Amino acid sequence: MPAARKPERIRPLARALLRASDADRRLRLAAAERLGVAASDFDALLLIDATGPLTAGRIAEATGLTTGAITGLIDRLERAGWVQRTRHEADRRQVVIELAPERREAVDAHWGDRERMMLDAASDADDATLAACARLLDAVADRMATGMTERANADDTARADDGDGDRAPIGSIERGLLRFPSGASRLELRGARIKDLYRATFRGRRPQIAVEPDGTVAVQYKGFSWLGVRDIGAALTLTTAVPWTIEIRRGVSHLAADLRELQISALEIAGGVTESELSLPRPRGTATVRIAGGASRFSVKRPRGTAAQVVVRGGASNFVFDAQRLGAVGSATRLATPGWDSATDRWSIELTGGASDLSVTEQ
Numbered sequence: 498m499p500a501a502r503k504p505e506r507i508r509p510l511a512r513a514l515l516r517a518s519d520a521d522r523r524l525r526l527a528a529a530e531r532l533g534v535a536a537s538d539f540d541a542l543l544l545i546d547a548t549g550p551l552t553a554g555r556i557a558e559a560t561g562l563t564t565g566a567i568t569g570l571i572d573r574l575e576r577a578g579w580v581q582r583t584r585h586e587a588d589r590r591q592v593v594i595e596l597a598p599e600r601r602e603a604v605d606a607h608w609g610d611r612e613r614m615m616l617d618a619a620s621d622a623d624d625a626t627l628a629a630c631a632r633l634l635d636a637v638a639d640r641m642a643t644g645m646t647e648r649a650n651a652d653d654t655a656r657a658d659d660g661d662g663d664r665a666p667i668g669s670i671e672r673g674l675l676r677f678p679s680g681a682s683r684l685e686l687r688g689a690r691i692k693d694l695y696r697a698t699f700r701g702r703r704p705q706i707a708v709e710p711d712g713t714v715a716v717q718y719k720g721f722s723w724l725g726v727r728d729i730g731a732a733l734t735l736t737t738a739v740p741w742t743i744e745i746r747r748g749v750s751h752l753a754a755d756l757r758e759l760q761i762s763a764l765e766i767a768g769g770v771t772e773s774e775l776s777l778p779r780p781r782g783t784a785t786v787r788i789a790g791g792a793s794r795f796s797v798k799r800p801r802g803t804a805a806q807v808v809v810r811g812g813a814s815n816f817v818f819d820a821q822r823l824g825a826v827g828s829a830t831r832l833a834t835p836g837w838d839s840a841t842d843r844w845s846i847e848l849t850g851g852a853s854d855l856s857v858t859e860q
Contacts, residue, residue: 514637521611528607534579535794535815535854537772538570542579542596546604550583550593569774569796573854663697663706670694670712673741675733679718680747680768683730688737688759688778695736701729712739735759740781748790749773757800763787769850770795776860779803780842791850798860804840806833811851818857 529539557567574580585591707715740760748768755776769790777799809830816823818832
């Protein structure tokens with residue numbers, strides 16, 4: 498007779514899995530720091546090593562990163578000698594990414610450390626116990642994977658039922674303010690010549706949206722923590738008919754913002770950002786990007802010839818500003834393009850709380 502389906506029966510297992518997952522994460526972070534690569538880059542290396550050569554698309558799918566972010570990730574790893582691009586053995590038209598042979602020893606060292614720790618932990622368990630644990634963990638992993646697929650299919654059905662998603666008429670609004678009071682997990686923004694003030698689609702849990710007569714669009718996820726969330730996302734298209742200010746409170750995990758078609762006066766993120774790709778428009782007056790709470794894998798591209806300054810408080814690593822590759826910089830750093838002080842139209846990019854893999858370049 499199968500055991501009763503009571504939630505309390507699996508809570509100790511759930512807690513143990515969470516602790517093991519967190520310990521494995523910290524082990525990977527320590528290895529990445531020791532090898533001098535970003536955590537997401539190291540995770541990609543482990544994925545490639547475990548599965549063999551992969552296309553960039555398959556790496557993006559497995560890691561949950563955007564195609565643009567994966568391209569940058571692969572470029573960084575290739576420049577540092579960690580991976581190499583080769584032709585697929587069966588389909589020569591297809592390019593795959595594989596671990597560079599001369600770097601295999603460093604990756605093997607991580608696996609070796611991990612294996613030794615697991616052997617120490619399992620030293621008192623017999624083979625039957627280990628086999629039973631493996632079967633249980635495999636069953637948990639399979640059910641979670643199936644559950645994620647079922648949820649994704651349900652979300653796709655819900656989106657199809659919603660037609661074109663959320664929208665609001667522009668009416669007589671002359672200026673827009675997009676506000677995320679409770680932060681966001683995966684957020685995509687872009688501008689387009691649309692007749693609505695905005696259009697939006699959502700993946701997973703849907704937020705509450707309030708539109709004010711003054712043009713404020715508030716998108717709020719209530720009673721939710723972003724810790725470990727990967728299957729909740731929002732994609733918003735903003736009209737190019739009015740200028741915009743964008744405010745994100747409590748941080749954002751992954752931000753992909755192609756704002757080149759918009760007029761942006763300010764973009765402010767409080768609470769930090771894990772990964773972001775910003776493509777900025779030409780500024781009118783002094784336009785600002787302000788990030789408070791730290792940033793990692795933060796990429797900003799602006800139109801060629803645009804004056805810009807970058808102010809970093811809290812230090813930065815792997816800092817690139819146009820043609821300058823500065824590596825690590827101190828706790829208070831300011832760089833500016835020639836003529837920034839006298840420029841009428843310019844970008845001011847300001848970060849507090851430190852940054853890693855910071856890039857501000859022209860496009």
